[in-house]
Structures are given as structure tokens and as C-alpha cells.
Amino acid sequence: MNRSADTKHNKGKYEDIINTEYPFPSGRSRMSMHDRAAQFAPFAALTGLGEELEKVAEVTEGRSR
Numbered sequence: 001m002n003r004s005a006d007t008k009h010n011k012g013k014y015e016d017i018i019n020t021e022y023p024f025p026s027g028r029s030r031m032s033m034h035d036r037a038a039q040f041a042p043f044a045a046l047t048g049l050g051e052e053l054e055k056v057a058e059v060t061e062g063r064s065r
Helices: 003-010 033-040 049-064
Strands: none
């Protein structure tokens, strides 16, 4: 299907909601960007893996010298 034809076909599909404001809950304040970012921050799924890799690297580097 031609992409420009598809865009023209769907142009009016969401026209009634495209500029509608998001309804925020009235009893809650917005979460700070810092707190929101913390939800998606990486975490250490394998606790202690970093330390073990450092130990292996030290042993490996010691042998090659």
C-alpha cells in the first residue's frame, strides 16, 4: 500500500482526540522527573556480578604480565 495514500486515509481517524488534553487525576500531584526516572533506572539483577568480574580481570591481567 502506498504510504502517502495510507496517511491521507487515516488523517481524520483520530482528529477528534488528537488535540485533547490528558485528564490528570484531581487528587494527585504529578510525579517529579527525578522520581519518574528512578522507576526506569537500571538495577543490578545479578548482585555481586561486578565484583566477581573485577576479581577475574585482576587474575587475568596478573597472568598476562
